[in-house]
Amino acid sequence: MEISRRAFLKLAGLLGAGSVLPSWARETVLKPRETPLPQPGKETFVQGICGMCPAGCGIRVRKMDGRAVGISGTQDHPINQGSLCPKGAAVLQELYHPDRLRGPLVREGPRGAGRWTAISWEEAVRRIAGRISKANLEKVKRPLALLTPGEPKDVHQEALKGLAGSVGEGNFVTLESSPRTFWDLDRIRLLVSFGFDWLQTHPSPVEAQRAFAKLRRWPGRQRTHVVQIEPRFSVTAAKADEWMPIRPGTEGVLALWLARELIVNGSYGKAYIQGHTDGFEEFKRAVEMLSLERVSRWTQIPEKEIKLLLLKFIHLKPAAAIMGSDFIFNRMAVSALNMILGSMGSEETVWTVGGLEKREESAERFRKAAPQVMIVDRVNPVFFGSGQWKSVLENVPFIVTVSPHMTETAEISDIVLPCHTPLEQLHLSQHSTIDGKSVLNASPRAVEPLYDTKDPGEIFLLLKRVVEGAAPALGEFQSYHKIRAKELKGESLLEPEGEVRWMEIPKSGKMLERFRFSPLVDALKHRVPELKGDAEFPLFLYLFTPLAFFRGEGAHLPYLQSVAGPQAQETWGTWAEIHPDTARKYGIVDGDRVWVESRRGKIQVKARLVPWTMPDVVSVPVGLGHTAYGRWAKGLGANPLEIAEGDGVDPQFRGGRCRLMKA
Template sequence: MNDFDLSRKNFLKLAGIFGAGSALPACARKSFLTPMEEAAPPLGIETFSASVCSLCPAGCGVRVRLIDGLAVGVSGVLDHQVNQGTLCPKGSALLQELYHPDRLRFAQVRSGARAKGSWKNVPWEEALKLVAAKLRPGAFDAVTFSRLRDVGLESLTALGGRVLHFGFAPGEPPLDAHLAMNGGALSCDPAGARLVVSFGDDWLQTQSSHVETQRLWGRLRASIPRAQIVSVAPRFSVTAGKGDSWIPARPGTDGYVALAVARQLLKTGRHERGGRGLDALARAVEPFTFERAAELTGAPEQSLRVLAEKFASQRPAVALGSRCAPAWSQMAVHSLNALCGGLGAYFRASPQEARPAPDSSKLSSVVLIDRVNPVFTAPRAWRAALEKADFVVAVTPYMTETAEYADVVLPCRTPLEQLHASENTLLSGGTTVNFAERSVKPLYDTKDAGEIFLALGRGGDYGDYAKTKAAGWHKRLTSPPAGPVDYAPLASALKDASQPAPKDKDFPLELCVFTPLAFSRGEGAHLPYLQSLAGVQTSEQWETWAEIHPDTAKACGVEDGRKARILSPAGKIEVKARVLSSAMPGVVSVPFGLGHTSYGRWAKGVGANPMELAESFDGARVRMEPV
């Protein structure tokens, strides 16, 4: 067209181009609008490959479309037991993970101070020799992802160190309660429940298997009679918004709601019999009346009474919690499953899910960090711990905040480049075992995590890796129901049950940290597609926001859409204020996942990390002020 030929068709084309650019943050516009340096290659030979997504613990089957061996598209495997042809946003971002320009391409050794030094590329043989000399059996700690059960974990365990599982509390079931009251880790499938109540858990966003959770939601909504879904939480979350009712409760206090409900069930005799320690529990919960629970939680007393009646009359009822809460609170919530016939929805999970969590204050002097980023999740504690360590090695595809503290970084491959042999627990309680070959040739000089650990154990000999990847996979394919419940640990724990944080005139608000699906496990900010999906309820993206009630905002002098500062005794962050009538008064809700100081060009320097305010997801005292 000439300079003045602006037909409606051409105008809309131009509007689409420039509209797309203006919607992006400044940090991304330049690269987005820069013309390609080379023309796209002609269409070559099309093939397909099967793989497994490991960006979350679900283990979804992935169908990879390849052109001349290059991955160009992903979709779900129709007959895969986990995802049945669908993918969540993380699975859809697999190509961005594969082709990310800031992936580590070589093994590296640090020179200079931790988190401040420079890096030198070294041959694999040199890096492995250096690490192997430090990893003596029984003399090092290996920190890995608590629900990742693959050949890498089997190989890591075989090295002989103490294996510590770094879980992500919002996405984990209340494991402490399961271990104490049932003697083992449990998996839950509430598909047959008439009532599902989540306590402090936005389970539509945080469950470990997102696609299974969405199917579960559909089954609950289609059931006859339709299941009731209730959320007890400080934030009007995705689960609360899509459910039947929301009971607002101050951060970290939902356990008191569970105790008040349990007390009412026991006093009226409307509970399931059986289990050990029931009389002791009845005595222990006596002080937790509806009035007392309403005072502690800020929840309306009448709402608590209605909830107790639902638990009494709508059976089976399932109570869902997370590992964010202290052990007594986890057990209080889990006790409702036993009292109301919900234990039938629980099944024994893999024994590997019951492994110990790391205590950063008690780490060995030699630490191996496997594909986790604890310095981002708990900054102060883990910075201090790794500063004191004599030797740290990180296995990761990216330079993360934790890897910055390592002496040696060993780059591992992304899901489409690696061999897969993993066990995954289904919501139904069963187990699926995935085996898959590489979909694409590795792009860089990297190795599978399992290959790295086997090489460390054998001085660099990789020859038997293909044979070893299937070793140890004789796990059971079905799970028995959960065993009898023991209420005695809960009754004992209530003697020392923590109280909500006292009021503080200098820090009058309470902090609620939540995790969007895009950043589950605290990961995903390095991928532009996931950045664009962060705020599904507020349409926020590429920055950290804070949700606050209009009355609270007015008292703080904060305006909607303007920059604000959140301060705690431990630190401060800057956010974009979002004034919402759905927010709970006196509570500031901030998403977790942004605020990286490393992790690639699309994550570094974007947003703020609320864990700098307090290394707890609920209940820290803060104040908010305009910038």
């Protein structure tokens, strides 16, 4: 009996274990161990303005208990018509970026040491105003300079201008201001872009994409033939009907040859030329020197293809040539071609260039006389502005940066003032649509500010007030914003629950004055690009900006990183597009790390062999290679602007010469 009891106990134990097992199993299987979602709360929708770039799109923000949880375009907004670009779609990440600045900071130790102390707004404003007043009293040549993005024309810029006006003159500098082009899309039959990757770098991204769709197919509209002349097979080139690879920097010569042939063929509007231009005859004589053979050699485009392009210009009318801002020579050449085509400058023409503001040769100006105090408003010249800006800023004794993030420029500043991100800002701005309408945007804050930050305009207003010796008034900017909206007849747009945040206003763009051929003729006399070999640096460095990093911003948002390089499927890093033949010469295999070296320095990037690039061109995207700017941007990739020769402020960069080395 003893033994059988033992067996019984064993059996019981077994059964017991068996009955425990299923419940344990059930526990593991059925109990989801997942991060619980935030409890759904009260859902609201507010209309606002995007503000991630100067385009001025309308957005609809989905809010849950005051938190922004969703974003979409405002259906009837004239600029975006219910859509968004990738940057706009990522606006929530900008708002909730974990490395945002949360209060004013003052630097400890030498510049770039990265040691900061939090101070109060009052203290920060007092210190800055003190510096400005002191510089002003000392009667130095340039007590204050303010650096700001050129666009949009808004209430914050206005406040900044007010501050600039209170201390001397000529101290207001816009970092970027590309001329806006207005396209009359309904009529255009041929669109030729001379090196302008406009689908990725048009100043109004949503409109550019929509314009393309319109050119392609739209009810009641003829299909437009789209030609892209560019050294790199860009997104625009991929989408164009034809891509003509061209040697970097020679687009102008091609445009001039086309102009010459159109003149020779007599297919230009004589009356138009007479009515709108000066110096045509000289120009006609000057371009005589351009033979097809020479142009083909310069541009590296086969003669046959150039002739084919000419035929397109002759037969597909109205035609338009567009140009990103690049060499002044190229820009003038393309403008001249447009004049010959009779498609530029007046109401009746296919497209017009509006608001041709002269771009400030900003960095140069400050090199001669550094300002005592410099306020950098939401731009990042140290990263985006090539080496010139770095050396200028080094000589400025006191730098203040206004930005939601710790940018490279903020890092070398003395005081960093965090401003609201677009969703937290008050908006009041003027914009132009791609087809030339003017729009007034105005909106209250879409969400309440998360941290101890301020509107950019409020900061400038406060500073102005204190510099002028008055006491800072709380909420002054809010009322200023309201008053300005009222003056512009836009007060109804500011209603808290309002559904409409925009209104159309009368056109404000200036029409182009008479076009003068003479500067171009002068340039042709002594500045025709020559074919120069460079034994030491045999390759061209061609820089381009993906839409995700347009204006040098966006690398700090992880969702934008994912869409940076759709063509080569490259994300989260800087790459160089190299022709396989060139790569073979240097013993480079797809995916290798390579050094791209110019006379200014070298950067390490990932080599991508793409058969569709030009053999002597190395293309590198701009936007990565930050040394600051939050956890996702910092230390990722390389900044080709550090090795580029030429102007870094343009949306379309000039690279210069380079060579490759396997890393």
